[in-house]
Structure formats: C-alpha cells, structure tokens
Amino acid sequence: MATRVEMPKLGNTVEECLLTAWRKTKGDPVQEGEVLADIETDKTTFELTAPAGGVLLETFFEAGALIPVFSTVCVIGAAGESVEAFRTATSGSPPDDGAVPGAAPVPDARGAAAAAQPAGAGAAGANPPRDTSSSVAESGPLSPRARRFRREHEFHSAAVVGSGPGGRVVEADLRALLQVSRQAPGAAPEAGPRTPVDNAGVSGDAHQPSGGPPSSTRLSLVRRTIARRLRESLGSTAQYTLHGSANAGPLLLLRRRFKAAPETAGISIGDLVVFCAIQALLEVPDLNAELIDDTLHRHQDVHMAFACDTPRGLVVPVIRSSQSLSLPALSGRIKELAAQAVAGTIAPDDLSGGTFTVTNLGSLGVESFTPVINPPQVAVLGVDAIQVKPVRKPDGNIEFIDAIGLSLTVDHQWVDGAPGARFLGTVREKIEKVETLCTI
Numbered sequence: 001m002a003t004r005v006e007m008p009k010l011g012n013t014v015e016e017c018l019l020t021a022w023r024k025t026k027g028d029p030v031q032e033g034e035v036l037a038d039i040e041t042d043k044t045t046f047e048l049t050a051p052a053g054g055v056l057l058e059t060f061f062e063a064g065a066l067i068p069v070f071s072t073v074c075v076i077g078a079a080g081e082s083v084e085a086f087r088t089a090t091s092g093s094p095p096d097d098g099a100v101p102g103a104a105p106v107p108d109a110r111g112a113a114a115a116a117q118p119a120g121a122g123a124a125g126a127n128p129p130r131d132t133s134s135s136v137a138e139s140g141p142l143s144p145r146a147r148r149f150r151r152e153h154e155f156h157s158a159a160v161v162g163s164g165p166g167g168r169v170v171e172a173d174l175r176a177l178l179q180v181s182r183q184a185p186g187a188a189p190e191a192g193p194r195t196p197v198d199n200a201g202v203s204g205d206a207h208q209p210s211g212g213p214p215s216s217t218r219l220s221l222v223r224r225t226i227a228r229r230l231r232e233s234l235g236s237t238a239q240y241t242l243h244g245s246a247n248a249g250p251l252l253l254l255r256r257r258f259k260a261a262p263e264t265a266g267i268s269i270g271d272l273v274v275f276c277a278i279q280a281l282l283e284v285p286d287l288n289a290e291l292i293d294d295t296l297h298r299h300q301d302v303h304m305a306f307a308c309d310t311p312r313g314l315v316v317p318v319i320r321s322s323q324s325l326s327l328p329a330l331s332g333r334i335k336e337l338a339a340q341a342v343a344g345t346i347a348p349d350d351l352s353g354g355t356f357t358v359t360n361l362g363s364l365g366v367e368s369f370t371p372v373i374n375p376p377q378v379a380v381l382g383v384d385a386i387q388v389k390p391v392r393k394p395d396g397n398i399e400f401i402d403a404i405g406l407s408l409t410v411d412h413q414w415v416d417g418a419p420g421a422r423f424l425g426t427v428r429e430k431i432e433k434v435e436t437l438c439t440i
Helices: 084-088 109-115 144-153 171-183 221-236 249-259 269-283 327-343 417-432
Strands: 003-006 016-022 035-040 045-049 054-059 066-068 072-077 239-247 289-292 295-298 304-306 308-310 313-315 356-360 379-392 398-411
Touching: 016 045, 035 072, 066 171, 144 171, 221 313, 239 379, 239 417, 249 269, 249 398, 249 417, 269 304, 269 327, 269 356, 269 379, 269 417, 308 327, 379 417, 398 417
Parallel strands: 304 356, 356 379
Antiparallel strands: 003 072, 016 035, 016 066, 035 045, 054 072, 239 398, 289 295, 308 313, 379 398
16 A cells, blocks of 8 residues: 655644755655655754655655645555555645645636736836735635745735645745746746946956856755844844953863863863853843743743754754753753754754853854844843953952953843843853852
C-alpha cells in the first residue's frame, strides 16, 4: 500500500516550509528513514525523511516551493502503484492554518491579474487602496498569516479560493495568486540588471568591471525573515541605546580558574555575562518583559535568548527558565543550542518565546554597537570587546583596567532613560561581583 509523505509541522509557529532541494527523484528506491529532501522554515533547516521503504512514486512539488504544513509532498510505494488518490485527497485535520494537499485551482493569468492587482499598479484615477486589515475573500475566512501577507504586499484580491480546512484562505493561496498576477499580460516586468549610469546621466558601460556583471542570489527564507523582522522592529518601537562598561578583571580571573578544572573548562566569558544578565533581570523585572498591543507582560521566568551566527544567518535560540540553571548547566545549554543552530537541526520551538536577548560581538573585536530589539521584547544587551581603560581611583591616581563594553538597547515606549541606565548599572555590578554569584 502506498504511503503518503506530508510536510511536517516543525513547531507551534510553523505554518509552511520551503522545499529547498530534492535528494531523491521520481522512480528512485528509498529505504525507511532515508533523506528525501531538504526543507527550510523561516528560522532553520531540516531533512524530510521517508516514513517507509519502497519506490518514490511521485513528487507533487518542485524545489523552491513554499508548502503548507500537512500537505502531501510525495508518495512512496511499490512500483506501478497508482498515486491518483493522493493528488486530490486532503490531509488529516491540521490545527490552525494547515492546507489540504490538493492545491486549490488558480485562475488563469488574465483573470488573476484583474482580480489581484496590487495597490498602486492600476491606471491614474483608480480606486484608493482598501483597508488590508478587513475581512477578505467571499470564498472563505483569512488565516492570520494570510492577513499579514495581504497587509505586507497590499494585496486586495477578493477572488481567492481557499485551500485550507472549510475553505479557509491560507498564505500559500495568496502567494500563488500574486505570483500569477505578476506574470500576467500587462503586468509590470521583473526588474532586470541595471546598467551603470555616470554623473552626466549617460550609460556608464565604460565603467563596467572587466570581470563581467555582478552575480545575483535570491535571499533564503531565513534571510528574508531576518530582514522583515528587523524592519518591523525598527518601525514599531522607539529604540535607544546606552553604552557603558564594567571592570572585567573578576571575569578574567574566574575564567582562568575555571580553565584549570576539566568540569568547568568550557565556561566562557560570554557564558558568565549571560549568567550575570539573568541575575540582573531577577532584580529588575521591568526589562524581562514583552510589550504587546499596549499591554506590558512582566515574566517571572527569564527565558533568555542569545544571538547565534550560523551559515544561514542570525538565529536566536532560547533557554527556558534560565534562572533555574547553575552556571555549568547554563553554559552547557548554550553550547548545545548553538551547535544545533549551526548544524540546522534546532527545533523551531527552541527559537521562540524569549523574554530578553543577549548578543555578543566582543569576541569579534567590536568595541561598541547598537543591538536591535526582538519585539515584543523590550530590551537587548550587547556585549562588546574587553579593552584596556584608564580609571581614576578614590585617591586620585589613574590605573588601567580591563573593561568589558556593554550596549543596552531598550524600547522607550516602556523603559525611560533612567530605568535603562539603572539596569545597565545592575548588570555592571553583577559582572564586577561575579565570583560571589558563581558557587560551583
């Protein structure tokens, strides 16, 4: 009996995945557990594996397709088995916004272009854009992601056939219709490579580099998500950054002591700063908070997020209830999640739910920077490089210390300058007294 392979729901917030590459092609023999394809969410990458052995009878999507969760991606079975039932059969009842595997029919290009023309694309005197937050298509209700897609793309079609349960319109329906409309006769052509123009307005072919035209790379789903969230962050918050420093002598001394013992040798300076930030948030809970729809939600648990550089871009794993972990346990969890993020195997649920973020560029020699808040969080702490700094002692003499830079970005909608400065002072105090905090 043929076996259907569906797009899994890889976390509570995942509604669709990008099929980046097929590892198998139609007609190939496959074994149970063998990798069929590479898939990507908006945060990380995964492998789609075979639930049973047999022959890959059919694939229903090309590489590059954005596929709703629970959709039938391919079918495995015995050679010669029919797959027609899987072309139209629906998936199991998915929660929320899952789409059925049989994609809804898409109108022809001319009909789609007329129905789905983006705002501002019509002739002069056209009707003004409608409110994209209103209810949508007569054919079915909008999912939350579909509403966001309409708002971001100013997409106003009412002729959308929903492919979700009960005719619900999901993001994939709107995305497909918008693509067709852009390819329709009369639609604006895709922008081609630009010819350099000099200051006089004359085509600057003479300035073209001898190496040929520049290469073009389409942003990955992860990269596009990072770009969108950063734009949303800066557009929806009132961010300002405070810069300070702390005496790093206690950190360096403790780090040297830890390196001498095998059980603590892996604890880094960055781990110690995260530990100190957690202790500071327990004393100043106003920054361990989220601002959602003009309502502040203070959290008792510190779900500490930390920025992690990966080959696919910035990923921010979350350590849940981090205040309950010892320093060695915290250090181990940071390394475990970071390794999973770099390998692309981290679970999506480990990339959401943070209440405060620490981002460390000090290890790369950055002396000062402006971290960007991850809404709905209200603050993010940047860790800068350790530098030698002159300070005046109480007796008036000057001494040089190792100082670690700290850059705190906060949302002025909730945190004013003085409370932000006091929190930064609390972090500094914890760092300079770190030996008394870390009982191992």
